[in-house]
Amino acid sequence: MPGVRSSTSNRNRTICDPSLPRAGMLIAFDFDGTLSDSEMTVLLGEEAGVADEIDDITERAMNDELSYAESLYARAELLDGLESSAVDAAFNRVALRPGSADVIEALSEAGHHVAILTGGFEQGVERALETEGVSVDTVVANRLPARNGTLTGDAEGPLIEGTKDDALADLADEVGVSMDDTVAIGDGANDLPMLEVAGLAVGYEPKPAVEPHCDTVVASMAELLDLLEAKAVL
Numbered sequence: 001m002p003g004v005r006s007s008t009s010n011r012n013r014t015i016c017d018p019s020l021p022r023a024g025m026l027i028a029f030d031f032d033g034t035l036s037d038s039e040m041t042v043l044l045g046e047e048a049g050v051a052d053e054i055d056d057i058t059e060r061a062m063n064d065e066l067s068y069a070e071s072l073y074a075r076a077e078l079l080d081g082l083e084s085s086a087v088d089a090a091f092n093r094v095a096l097r098p099g100s101a102d103v104i105e106a107l108s109e110a111g112h113h114v115a116i117l118t119g120g121f122e123q124g125v126e127r128a129l130e131t132e133g134v135s136v137d138t139v140v141a142n143r144l145p146a147r148n149g150t151l152t153g154d155a156e157g158p159l160i161e162g163t164k165d166d167a168l169a170d171l172a173d174e175v176g177v178s179m180d181d182t183v184a185i186g187d188g189a190n191d192l193p194m195l196e197v198a199g200l201a202v203g204y205e206p207k208p209a210v211e212p213h214c215d216t217v218v219a220s221m222a223e224l225l226d227l228l229e230a231k232a233v234l
């Protein structure tokens with residue numbers, strides 16, 4: 001960086017001024033319950049007529065009463081045999097919450113690497129982003145495999161046994177960002193690992209088990225925008 005060669009240049013002082021926005025950070029969002037106010041497995045469960053059972057398992061997992069892997073496999077099993085048209089219908093209903101697209105756009109425009117790290121599913125995330133006409137730099141998500149046009153009842157992907165702290169650290173390494181320059185935003189127990197290692201841990205209406213581990217908590221995307229401005233991320 002030419003501006004940092006001379007300690008007397010204005011540019012150097014500017015770079016070190018903590019009140020000015022920093023570019024090139026890594027911002028990692030959870031999806032269900034954070035960027036979206038729905039839960040993908042519940043939407044799928046509604047199509048399969050098992051929404052209540054799935055909701056119950058999800059709640060227990062998000063409150064850290066059940067391991068995430070156990071809960072995801074149990075939910076996938078309840079979806080065994082669901083037809084592709086119903087899976088499609090569920091994914092078409094996945095939506096970003098109001099203001100999410102604006103936050104993603106503002107972060108991208110500011111030069112940050114925006115990532116979604118979710119135990120939810122690629123297709124649902126992609127559908128929701130497409131609908132809003134926004135994109136992110138990286139999506140790390142799981143998949144529900146299908147055979148002969150129906151779900152197999154299994155689940156696969158990097159964030160079942162794998163945890164979001166490793167996913168965040170790997171991504172930070174890949175994009176060349178130090179962990180101090182990472183921000184994690186999430187709501188559930190499966191976000192705890194990434195909230196614990198991120199430079200800034202933001203709870204989005206976090207579950208009771210999660211809140212004590214957050215540096216700060218927000219209850220809307222407008223509040224998140226304000227926070228990111230206050231922290232000189234934007």
Ligand SMILES: [Mg+2]
Nearest residue numbers: 030032033188
């Ligand atoms: Mg969540």
